[in-house]
Amino acid sequence: MSITSATPGASRARLVYALFLALPVLLFAVFYLLPVAETILTSFQKWNGLSAHRTWVGLRNYTALFGQERFLHSLINNIKWLIFYLLAPPSLGLALALLLNREIRGETIFKVIFFLPYAIPPVAVASMWRWLYEPSHGLITVVMQSLGLGALAQNWLGNPAIVTYAIMGAALWWTAGFSFIVFSAGLRNLPSECIEAARLDGGNAWQIFWRVTFPLLWPSTIIVLGLSAVDAMRIFDIVWAMTNGGPAYASDVLATQMYDVAFGRLNMGQASAIAVTLLVMAAVFILPYITYMARHVERTEA
Amino acid sequence: MLKMTRRTALLLAASIITLSSAASAQESSSEVWTYWGSGAEKQAIESVVALDNQKHPDTEVTHRVIPGNTLEMRRQLQTALLGGTPPTAYQSAMGYELKTFVDADQLASIDSVWKQVKGDEIFPRGLQRVVKIDGKPYAIPLNMGVISNVFYRKDVFDKLGLQPPKTIAEFDAVCDKLAAAGIAPLGNASGPFWSMYNFYAPLLSVLGPDGYFKMAQGEVSFTSPEIRKAFELYRDTFVKHYSKNWSGKTWAQGGDDLVNKDVGMYMMGDWVSAYMKERGLQPGKDYDFFPAPGIGKATLIQVDVIATPKESKTSDNFLLTAASTEAQASFNKYKGSIAANLKTDPSIYDYVGQKEVKQLQASEAENVVLPNLFFLLPTNLGSEMGNQLERFASDPSDATLDTVLKTLEALRLQDKEDDAFVNW
Structure with a gap:
């Protein structure tokens, strides 16, 4: 009796759930699944983005890409950016957070100063650094000269061998603030008794950091690393705004090449093939990582 | 990844909203x-x-x-x-x-x-x-x-007793004199356009105006002796005299070099004149221009x-x-x-x-x-040529030249096969 009377209520509830879910599912399908499917389809076609006419070319876009020096170079640059994003901004952010985690005077001001660059739009960051990196009279070169290090000053954005690293310098300044804020919040929430206990047991600062603080910060670390990896995959704006991927493709990443091929050369098919490669690459690199991290967090929290 | 695409989706949604409002705006104006x-x-x-x-x-x-x-x-x-x-x-x-x-x-x-x-x-x-x-x-x-004029510091030229050069040989001599006076002879800037625009003068001096249009129509092979000669001429008249570190500068920063007298000359589109005026220089007094050497009577626009x-x-x-x-x-x-x-x-x-x-x-x-040839060639070839010329100007070795010409020729043949060229 109770079961039969529960059934209409349960199905009504289910209907309500379904109704609530319908909108997000619809939005997801229209704005996510459909464009992805469309992009995959276009990657097998030749299309200039304007014409009503599309030609089916099979795998030609992919075979052309994988034999292309420029594409392989962009791919390697993306991997460099991934390594950079996983190591540099999180390390600097953590170091700054630890520095400020000592109840020092003017903490709020420093917090604002460290976080502020992250609030600047990437295009503005790029044009600022474009001036800092000016090779003859830019601030960096001038400061190096005044310190007697003029011989080490480089053609920062003009030398194909170092241009990507120079852009990474700007990106580090720009993004470290985000890691810093997350780690700062994490440090705030650490149980002070654990650190206190370690100190009483005679642990030095180094040991306390590696054995106690850092493991306890793991949830913050996961957030920072996860988002950094995503940032590395979609790296576009700062590179495009600083160098357009130049000189002569030296600082190209997959996303800048995709934009250039799509709208600079009106080759939508090949651009879509780059997009699909980027999607697969992100899946291969990031999804297992996110899954693992998510499980780890659950375990740590449990 | 999920995050990225969701954000992209949001952006898309936003742009669709903007677009539809643009569309409704269009009904009235x-x-x-x-x-x-x-x-x-x-x-x-x-x-x-x-x-x-x-x-x-x-x-x-x-x-x-x-x-x-x-x-x-x-x-x-x-x-x-x-x-x-x-x-x-x-x-x-x-x-x-x-x-x-x-x-x-x-x-x-x-x-x-x-x-x-x-x-x-x-x-x-x-x-x-x-x-x-x-x-x-x-x-x-x-x-x-x-885009075919070379801007120069008139005051610097006057001080060194230099005349605007009319031939490639005179240009070379002027460059040498500027260098001897401790001024980098010629500015340039990064990006796919500027080296290419400089290259048009040597190209025209080899091909002439008819050959220039033939090239735009895909009828000149990049591996032909003429094109190689044009590239070599570009190297020997322009690249050789470019200032150090030019490849790390924007066109406006290249203009600053001329304003600061770090360079004596700068071949750039005439918009650089507006930039120099903004920086307080007076055309005709502080700076002037002459047609690029080798270009003959042609003017490129x-x-x-x-x-x-x-x-x-x-x-x-x-x-x-x-x-x-x-x-x-x-x-x-x-x-x-x-x-x-x-x-x-x-x-x-x-x-x-x-x-x-x-x-x-x-x-x-x-x-x-x-x-401008850049806009006459099929879009992919024009863009590639700009990038390859920038590469060659950064590293003007014979080995690079071989790669550059081979890359461009492969693309020309592909465009030919696709029937992409236009008979202007």
Whole structure:
């Protein structure tokens, strides 16, 4: 009796759930699944983005890409950016957070100063650094000269061998603030008794950091690393705004090449093939990582 | 990844909302899209829009800025054309850009406007060739920028007793004297355009104007002895004299080098004159220009045109206005460029503009006002050539030259196979 009377209520509830879910599912399908499917389809076609006419070319876009020096170079640059994003901004952010985690005077001001660059739009960051990196009279070169290090000053954005690293310098300044804020919040929430206990047991600062603080910060670390990896995959704006991927493709990443091929050369098919490669690459690199991290967090929290 | 695509989806949703509002806005007024988004450029186009609204109050248009450049314009046009909400008219490049839109059946021929404004008489002949596809005109040229002149510091030249060089040998000698005085002879800047624009002078001195158009039509092999000779000449006249670290500078930073007298000369489009004026230099006194050595009587131009999508309704009136000497005078006075309509009163120009008009008239008399090759080649080849020239200018070794020429030739053959070249 109770079961039969529960059934209409349960199905009504289910209907309500379904109704609530319908909108997000619809939005997801229209704005996510459909464009992805469309992009995959276009990657097998030749299309200039304007014409009503599309030609089916099979795998030609992919075979052309994988034999292309420029594409392989962009791919390697993306991997460099991934390594950079996983190591540099999180390390600097953590170091700054630890520095400020000592109840020092003017903490709020420093917090604002460290976080502020992250609030600047990437295009503005790029044009600022474009001036800092000016090779003859830019601030960096001038400061190096005044310190007697003029011989080490480089053609920062003009030398194909170092241009990507120079852009990474700007990106580090720009993004470290985000890691810093997350780690700062994490440090705030650490149980002070654990650190206190370690100190009483005679642990030095180094040991306390590696054995106690850092493991306890793991949830913050996961957030920072996860988002950094995503940032590395979609790296576009700062590179495009600083160098357009130049000189002569030296600082190209997959996303800048995709934009250039799509709208600079009106080759939508090949651009879509780059997009699909980027999607697969992100899946291969990031999804297992996110899954693992998510499980780890659950375990740590449990 | 999920995060990225969700954000992309949000962006998409936002742009669709913007687009639909643009579409509804269009029902009441028609738009002219340009990427002249700030300063004098914006004033320039808005003065044309105002003039048009005064002349044709029944077909009122409004100006809409598409922030960015050609690439962003293409991106937005694509969406608008797919969505069936094209602007009344838009800023376009000449040549291949028009051809792409014509082939996609997106552009309207402007035959009647062209006849009415006597297009065949008012625009330079070299320019007429590249706004026509298969003999039919598709756009009204608004302004020209000369890209084949070398700007130099007049005060530096005077001090060292140098004369503007007329031949390649004289140019080389001037460079040597500047270097001996401790001034880097020639500036340059990074990006796919500037090295390529410098290269046109050596190219023309080898191929001549007819060969130049043949090259634009895909008839000259990149592995031919002539092209190799042009590249070598470029290396020996220009690349050899470029300032150190040029490849790390924007074109404006290259202009600063000339302002600061770090370099003696800078071959750049004439917009650098406006930049130097802004920095407080006086044309004719602090700086001047001469035609690039080896270029002969030719003058190379960069052009902006106004094109009209097929679906737009009120475009003819705006085009008629845009072609008029009145609009061209007003536009180019603000922008500091040269009116494409040669009947425009030259009193609107400053020292540089007036000198360029004389130069253009002399070239026009010989029919050698030549449009920028970048916009005559199929889009992929033009872009690749710019990048390969930048690479060669950074590393002018024989090995690089071999790779550069091989890469470009492969692309030319592919474009040939795709029947992509245009007989301008």
